[in-house]
Amino acid sequence: MTSATLRHTVWVLRGNPVTAVAAGGAFVLCLVALIGPWIVPHDPIASNVANALKPPSAQNWAGTDQLGRDVFSRLVIAARLDLAIAASAVTLSFAVGAVIGAVCGYLGGRLDRYVGRFVDILMAFPLFVLAMAMVAALGNRVENIVIATAIINLPFYIRFARAEVNVRRNAGWVEAARACGDSHLSVILRFLLPNVLPAMAVQVSLNLGWAILNAAGLSFIGLGVKPPTPEWGIMVAEGARFIATGKWWLVAFPGLALMLTVLCFNLLGDGLRDILDPRMRT
């Protein structure tokens, strides 16, 4: 980070405290995900049927579920799994998408057309339905939620990287690198990708929120994460059975956790866009 970027960042953060708050929130979330197991007040798995379905109290801040487990502790423990799923899915599609998109945008030709067709096919699916079918087909495991979420994100990254590289492929500095005897691979990796990465980083933050919602949706319908593992989507699914009898805390608190997490990453993404790419400011 050069001092100019730093100054710009500080300027943006001062003018836009929301981004600063979002960054703080995201930091707290990551911290909770890291140290969760050491700060929870109760054992998230231990059931205590005598204390089942109790509303929030001083003892159990977010109430207890049908097995008497402490909802708050489960929420805290679940942060790690939810964030890990979303982060690894987005990282995966970012890495694969950036490389495929960059190669297509740089080389063009037949490969570009084939990949374009493949992307069109992926985009013709309602994406959540595609993810659902993939998790069911690959096997009902957490890794497959990651893979499915990564694949349905892939088209956006490929298109983005392709478009960004395509407009730069004939730029003077690319031709200069070629003239200096750099190979195509080296031009892509050393010059083109670093140029498009900042814009893509914004996409990552915006995508994280979406990936979390997606993963939670999948586990809500019973795919991927299995009980008794604490995970926000599955906690909502378990609480759903008791909502019609007024046990709101089983749904509201995991829902709140999901909402705040996604909100943090979305606001952070908007802020990052202002910092990294002032042209795209809205």
Next chain:
Amino acid sequence: MKLGATANRAARRFISSLPALFGVVVFTFLLMRVLPGDPAVFFASGPQAGPEEIAMIRAQMGLDKPVPQQLLLYLRDLSQGQLGRSLTTGQPVLVDLRNRLPASLELTLTALLIALVAAVPLGVAAALRPGSLVDHIVRFVCALGVCVPTFVSGLLLIYVFYYLAGLAPDPTGRIDIFMSQPPRVTGFLLIDFAIAGDWEGWQAAARQLMLPALTMALFVVAPLARMTRASMLASLGSDFVRTARSLGLSRRKIVVTYALRNAILPVLTIVGIVFSTMLGANVLVEKVFSWPGVASYALDALLSSDYAPVQGFVLLMASIFVLVNLTVDVLYGVADPRVSVE
């Protein structure tokens, strides 16, 4: 002349989307073939089923043939309009989908209507006074709206309107089990009840529809309002609006006739995208409200490794998606005649 150009463009778009549809068919087919579990074992009479019986079921389902041949057979059936038979319901998939599609469409379209009616005025109001309280509220609602998962908002609506307020009926299905169904004409309960003239039934169906439709609408108000606001801002800042103002036209004429008409194009694009996300969100909303639509049908089939319904469902969704994009394309020409001049 203009109509011809629009039809022409629609036809071109349709033909260019055919390869993608074909890709969807093949991709789904292959995906379903790697589903874990052997459907033949699953649907054999019981755990004691002998190998002969399982082999017979496999042959009956065509599972004993190599995969490429199975694909060709599937494509042949498809070209004859056959989607195979669901093993869980025992019905042809086409019949099941036809029975259940109206439920899903009624839900999705009602939700889209509610969302549009709410989002467009909100977006316009925000754009008319950028930086005002209204603008901030709209932006806050938009930021929040995309963050709440549909299954959570659906359940919370049930809590508020069913448990606390008692305004909504028991949130399961399209109609109370003790109510009599209207004679089936379109499959859309609201339309069928209206045709039958049974207004009591119409009300019951509408009350049942309210919460799930609201849930789904909440989910898509944000992108619609955000886009309306952005494109309305651009349109209000343009030269023709300035000219209209300088000519002293009424505010209503400037905003509605000139600015909004020109701002509606990007909103239409978003409606296409939003509709596709709604098709996905259908799965979650139908599950929350035990809504007997195509998505819950496919989900049940998926969880019991029943190939045919899932394939049929995905194909149906992809076709609807293509159709929606076509409609949006045609509407483009209506909203902005410049689009058809190419």
